[in-house]
Amino acid sequence: MTQRPAPRPLSDDALSALLGGQRFGVLATVRRSGHPHLTTMVYSWDPEARIVRFSTTADRSKVTHLRRDPRAALHVQGGDVWSYAVAEGEAExxxxxxxxxxxxxxxxxxxxxxxxxxxxxAFLEELVAERRVVIRLKVDRLYGLALDFTG
Structure with missing residues (x-):
């Protein structure tokens, strides 16, 4: 029987680098029912401040969810399907x-x-017309894994 590689936890620096190396992730917010609401988002990671920023419009479900319950998480896939990072915290x-x-x-x-x-x-005028807001996810927990699978 062939031994498969075990998942390897990623260091805080490796997780931060993974977040900084990607542009898209899945933002999870909490619906009124308690179920998760997931949406793919473009984001910007500020590792020094430990804040993930997103642009969206004021009328989106995720905005309503976060105004009611600020708990959120961002899941970001690494460079392969065997690695990921999750940034958790409260959003404003x-x-x-x-x-x-x-x-x-x-x-x-x-x-x-x-x-x-x-x-x-013109871009700034468009942002006003679209009623754009910034979601700031203040990250208090980073976690993730890599699976060193070579086959």
């Missing part, structure tokens, strides 16, 4: 950006991928 939701270029709008602009919008002013 900003007020919608109200004036192009306000503090929330600037925070939202920082979440977008490295390539800045060609017309930043």
């Amino acid at each position: 939701v900003s007020e919608p950006t109200a004036v192009p270029g306000d503090a929330v709008g600037r925070e939202l602009l920082a979440i977008v991928p490295a390539e800045r919008p060609e017309d930043e002013a």
Whole structure:
């Protein structure tokens, strides 16, 4: 019988690197019924502050869930299907950006991928029209595993 590799817990540094190396993850919030609500999200990881930031609109279910119960988790797959990281904590939701270029709008602009919008002013106006908010997940627990499977 062939011995299969055992799961290997990842260090805090390795988990932080995994979060920083990805752009998409699955955000879990808590529905009123207690069941999880899962949604794939683009995110930005700030390892020094231990905050994950997301952009969404004020009318989304996840915003309603988080305003009622701030507990949330982000699941991020590693570079293969055998590794993952989970960031857990409590989230806060900003007020919608109200004036192009306000503090929330600037925070939202920082979440977008490295390539800045060609017309930043138009982008900031669009964020206001969409009633965009920032979800800030304050991470108090990181965990995850890797499975060193080579076959």
